[in-house]
Amino acid sequence: MNGPEPxxxxxxxxxxxxxxxxxxxxxxxxxxxxxxxxxxxLAVLLVGLxxxxxxxxxxxxxxxxxxxxxLGLWRAVAIVRxxxxxxxxxxxxxxxxxxxLLVRRLSIxxxxxxxxxxVSAGPLERAFGLATVQLHTAxxxxxxxxxxxxxxxxxxxxxxxxxxxEDRAEGL
Amino acid sequence: MTESSGGPEVAPDCAREPADPxxxxxxxxxxxxxxxxxxxxxxxxxxPPTAAGPHGEPAAGPPAGPPVGHPGGTPPTVPGxxxxxxxxxxxxxxxxxxxxxxxxxxxxxxxxxPMLHGAKSLVVVIAGLSWSTxxxxxxxxxxxxxxxLALGATxxxxxxxxxxxxxxxxxxxxxxxxxxWRRTRAIPLERLQAVEVVRPLLAQLTGxxxxxxxxxxxxxxxxxxxxxxxxxxxxxRQRLLSVAGRAPAHQPGAAVVPGGPGPRPExxxxxxxxxxxxxxxxxxxxxxxxxxxxxxxxxxxxxxxxEGSWSFIAVASTLTAMAGVxxxxxxxxxxxxxxxxxxxxxxLRVRNGLLETRVQTVxxxxxxxxGVTWPLLWRVKGxxxxxxxxxxxxxxxxxxxxxxxxxxxxxxxxxxxxxxxxVLPGVRLTGLPLAPPPARARWLRPLSVRVLGAGxxxxxxxxxxxxLTRRLVIVPYARIQSVRVVQGPVQRRLxxxxxxxxxxxxxxxxxxHRDLAxxxxxxxxxxxxxxxxxxxx
Numbered sequence: 001m002n003g004p005e006p007x008x009x010x011x012x013x014x015x016x017x018x019x020x021x022x023x024x025x026x027x028x029x030x031x032x033x034x035x036x037x038x039x040x041x042l043a044v045l046l047v048g049l050x051x052x053x054x055x056x057x058x059x060x061x062x063x064x065x066x067x068x069x070x071l072g073l074w075r076a077v078a079i080v081r082x083x084x085x086x087x088x089x090x091x092x093x094x095x096x097x098x099x100x101l102l103v104r105r106l107s108i109x110x111x112x113x114x115x116x117x118x119v120s121a122g123p124l125e126r127a128f129g130l131a132t133v134q135l136h137t138a139x140x141x142x143x144x145x146x147x148x149x150x151x152x153x154x155x156x157x158x159x160x161x162x163x164x165x166e167d168r169a170e171g172l
Numbered sequence: 173m174t175e176s177s178g179g180p181e182v183a184p185d186c187a188r189e190p191a192d193p194x195x196x197x198x199x200x201x202x203x204x205x206x207x208x209x210x211x212x213x214x215x216x217x218x219x220p221p222t223a224a225g226p227h228g229e230p231a232a233g234p235p236a237g238p239p240v241g242h243p244g245g246t247p248p249t250v251p252g253x254x255x256x257x258x259x260x261x262x263x264x265x266x267x268x269x270x271x272x273x274x275x276x277x278x279x280x281x282x283x284x285x286p287m288l289h290g291a292k293s294l295v296v297v298i299a300g301l302s303w304s305t306x307x308x309x310x311x312x313x314x315x316x317x318x319x320x321l322a323l324g325a326t327x328x329x330x331x332x333x334x335x336x337x338x339x340x341x342x343x344x345x346x347x348x349x350x351x352x353w354r355r356t357r358a359i360p361l362e363r364l365q366a367v368e369v370v371r372p373l374l375a376q377l378t379g380x381x382x383x384x385x386x387x388x389x390x391x392x393x394x395x396x397x398x399x400x401x402x403x404x405x406x407x408x409r410q411r412l413l414s415v416a417g418r419a420p421a422h423q424p425g426a427a428v429v430p431g432g433p434g435p436r437p438e439x440x441x442x443x444x445x446x447x448x449x450x451x452x453x454x455x456x457x458x459x460x461x462x463x464x465x466x467x468x469x470x471x472x473x474x475x476x477x478x479e480g481s482w483s484f485i486a487v488a489s490t491l492t493a494m495a496g497v498x499x500x501x502x503x504x505x506x507x508x509x510x511x512x513x514x515x516x517x518x519x520l521r522v523r524n525g526l527l528e529t530r531v532q533t534v535x536x537x538x539x540x541x542x543g544v545t546w547p548l549l550w551r552v553k554g555x556x557x558x559x560x561x562x563x564x565x566x567x568x569x570x571x572x573x574x575x576x577x578x579x580x581x582x583x584x585x586x587x588x589x590x591x592x593x594x595v596l597p598g599v600r601l602t603g604l605p606l607a608p609p610p611a612r613a614r615w616l617r618p619l620s621v622r623v624l625g626a627g628x629x630x631x632x633x634x635x636x637x638x639x640l641t642r643r644l645v646i647v648p649y650a651r652i653q654s655v656r657v658v659q660g661p662v663q664r665r666l667x668x669x670x671x672x673x674x675x676x677x678x679x680x681x682x683x684x685h686r687d688l689a690x691x692x693x694x695x696x697x698x699x700x701x702x703x704x705x706x707x708x709x
Contacts (some may be wrong), residue, residue, distance in 0.1 A: 093703050104664070108655040108699050112706060138563065138676035139653035 021096060023087040029128045030086075032146030034079045037122060042072040088146045095135060095161065097144045109144040113137045114165035117158050121151075133157050261660055278348065280338035285399040286333045288374050290326030303492065307485040327363045327459045338397060345385070347397070359385060361416040365407045371402075381405040385412070415424045441516025444594060447581055451555075452508055455582035456501040458549040465497065473569045508581035515594060522578060538563050540675040542579065542595055544588065548673040556588050557581060560595070561678035564667045595634060596648060604646075612666050612684035624672070626683035628697055631705065633673050635681045647673050650705035655698045657691055673698055 016099035045068055053061040062119075082101050089096040094110045114135055121131040135144035149157065223525045236282040269507040293542035297318055331351055338347045345359045369383040375381055380399035398409065398709030456462060472490050509526035520534045550556070572577040580591055589601045614621045625632050633647045656672040663669055671692035686694060 073248060094699060102661050104659045106657040106695070108657075108695060110654070110699065110706075111704060112703075113653045137653040137674070139670065139674035139680065141674040142654035142656070144654065 010063060010117050021051065021089045021091065023096075023098070026086050026148035027130055027150060028083065028145065029130055033078055033124050033148070034083065035076060035165060038072065038075055038079065041128035042068070042080075059090075063086050077154075080117045083148065086146075086148070090157075090160070096142055096166070097146055105143070107136055107142060107144050109137060109142055111161060113142075117161050117165075119154050119158050135161060190641060201695060218590060226563075276339050276341075278339045280337055281333055281397060282334075282380055282399050283402055284378055284380060286329035288378065288380065288399055289329035289333075290373055293325035293329075294322045296316070297325070303485055303488045305560060322543060340411070340415060345412060350584050361412060364412060364416040367412050368530070368532065369405050369409055370404075370530055375399055376528075383408060391683065417434065441514040441521055444513045444520075445580065445583070445587060445591060446513070447511040447583065451507060451582050452505055452511070454553070455555060456505050458553070459547070460549070461497050461550065462501050467492065468494065468497070494660060504581065511578070511581050513580070513591070520579075520595070523580065524581075534562055536558065536595060540647070541678050541680065542592060542646045543678075544592070544601065544641040544646070547638045550582070554584055555582050556585065557590060558583070558588055558618050561675065563676040592646070596646065599628060599632050599646065601644075604629055604632075604634055604644075607635060607684045609620060610668070610687045613668060616685055617670070621685075624684055626681075626694070627687065628701070629695070633681055633698060635683045637684060638683070645679075645681045647675055648705070649698070649701040651675050652680075652698060652702040655695050655702075657695050659688075671695055671698070 040137065043140070049061060049065045049068060050086060053065055078101060085104075086099045086109050093112070094108050095099055096106065096108055098104070100108045115138055116136050117135040120134070123167075125131060130148050131151050132145065132147040133149055134146070136142075136152055137141070137144075146157070151163065262454065270578065297336075301317060301321075303315065305317075308400065309317070316507065332349070335354075336347070336349050336353045338345060339344075340361075341358075345361060345362050347357045347359070348478070349355045350359070364385060368386070370382045370384055371380075372382065375398075378399075379402055381402045382399055384407050397405075397408075476486070488530040497560065506526045507528075508524050511524040512522070514521045514523075516533075516538050520536060522532045524530065539560055540563050541561040543561070545557045545559070546555075547557070559577050560579045561577065578596065580588060583591070585602070592599055592601045606628040607627055609621065609624050609626075611621075616626065618636065623636060623639055623642060625634075625636040631648055631650075633649060634644060636644045652673045653676055654674045657669050661668040663685065666685075667688045668685045669688050671683040671686060671691050671694045672680060673682075683691075683694060
């Protein structure tokens with residue numbers, strides 16, 4: 001799903017420098033992780049609203065139930081598209097991460113500015129064999145987070161980032 | 173330090189060094205008598221590197237077995253160590269494992285510090301009780317309440333003082349705190365960025381000082397040691413810096429500001445600029461708060477006249493509210509009084525303050541961004557303000573007075589140009605190439621689109637924004653940590669994008685609403701130039 005709008009100008013919003021950058025997708029299994037996460041939250045909310053509706057019989061609660069359901073479905077579609085839109089690319093000197101559908105974001109983080117790398121995996125992610133790699137710089141605003149990586153790929157990326165970071169390490 | 177069982181853990185205690193003669197500290201705990209026999213070896217004054225690893229704990233450090241707590245809270249002191257300076261209970265409960273042999277004893281803060289904290293709380297107490305309470309309970313009760321609360325605060329401060337201690341172990345400064353929730357913070361001195369000696373007004377009157385440590389990555393100023401004697405603070409600062417392997421470039425004690433009207437040490441180095449106090453006053457009168465105050469006064473007086481009631485409480489409340497409004501300009505005047513800027517080798521020395529004098533040293537290679545601000549009312553005079561963002565200093569503190577961010581509280585354009593050229597060599601404030609965004613950005617920023625601008629200079633990235641208060645942010649390429657391109661839904665329709673250049677502190681520079689193709693070029697250029705700038709140093 002690169003550039004879902006055909007009416008895009010020659011340079012697409014998410015794909016700068018198309019000739020030099022090879023984007024890597026993230027694992028589609030992340031869709032299931034995110035959907036399960038959404039489903040649990042949604043289930044709690046819907047059960048609460050459903051019980052309230054059954055007990056009070058108020059029409060407004062029913063409307064709220066429907067709205068929450070619709071929002072949940074819309075969010076599910078958004079998750080599928082967002083996971084497709086997420087990508088990263090390793091260039092010679094920097095890591096590119098792009099994500100976001102409504103607000104599109106592209107981060108360019110030079111390896112030399114890396115302070116440390118986080119590899120994390122929650123229980124749900126572990127069940128699907130996924131991990132998240134996050135690159136931290138001294139700037140709090142930098143967001144270079146790559147979710148949905150296979151553990152092998154995650155550790156490869158981590159090792160590569162660490163090696164490159166040490167290679168080109170510089171302070172602030 | 174001593175385990176209560178009195179077993180082998182007594183040994184470290186008796187290995188404690190005698191008080192260092194160069195470190196005369198009457199309120200430090202005296203060493204216990206050597207009741208352990210000849211196990212103790214005389215320790216050098218500074219914890220030797222052999223005694224502790226980089227983390228200060230030898231392998232045999234942790235006490236064997238679970239620590240035997242004493243619920244009664246009566247510390248089983250080592251015989252002979254009793255008395256007013258006996259081992260505080262914090263060490264007994266096993267929270268702080270025994271330090272390595274040769275570690276210096278824990279030092280307490282100055283005995284006067286609880287009094288100072290109590291006096292500080294007096295202000296808070298009075299503010300908290302407020303005028304309406306005074307009117308409700310009468311003066312006598314009010315005073316009684318204030319006294320009781322202030323006494324309570326002082327007692328708490330005494331308790332906390334009693335349980336607070338610090339010492340240097342290996343290459344760490346350890347600070348022990350707390351009675352119920354004990355906390356030991358170990359501050360690795362390698363990560364120390366700066367040590368500041370600060371003297372608030374009360375401390376100036378009592379000859380005390382506060383020591384503030386700035387640590388890389390710390391969310392806030394770590395561990396303010398409040399309060400120490402002035403000499404001790406200077407000596408400890410010196411020692412921390414030498415342990416951190418960063419011997420200060422200037423002579424010892426230069427950062428200590430003597431209180432009172434005595435001769436002050438002039439900021440060393442080549443003086444760059446001194447702000448005239450008259451200008452500072454006028455500049456703070458040209459703020460909205462000061463400008464609108466007469467209107468407020470007229471309004472209140474008119475209301476009183478029409479109501480015909482002049483109760484003491486109403487007047488007092490009005491005055492308090494006005495003081496609150498005026499607080500920021502007044503604080504700025506007090507903080508920036510006698511502002512002096514000097515250049516010393518590769519750092520700037522900033523000295524300012526009327527009640528609380530502070531001297532700050534800002535290494536130029538740690539400057540992340542320079543911000544120029546033109547407040548609306550100052551444009552009459554053609555004045556501007558310069559600020560710095562420095563790496564390593566806390567960003568999360570609400571009280572930003574402790575950050576070395578002042579470069580010029582008020583000044584005219586030539587002064588600003590001169591100082592910017594000093595801080596960022598080769599940058600001309602007036603000659604920055606700022607290009608406006610495309611005209612269609614007016615749909616997003618109808619008013620301020622004319623002000624927006626961004627440009628790539630030879631060595632810096634500069635962006636301008638702000639309709640009323642105009643701001644210019646200058647980021648050297650070498651300080652850019654990451655580059656981001658963000659595009660919102662409306663921007664996508666208009667084929668615009670916003671480019672962020674992130675820096676280690678502060679918001680970095682944000683070029684709003686650039687043409688999409690230009691945004692990509694900007695991002696590519698920023699990345700490439702920051703890479704090149706780092707290569708060349």
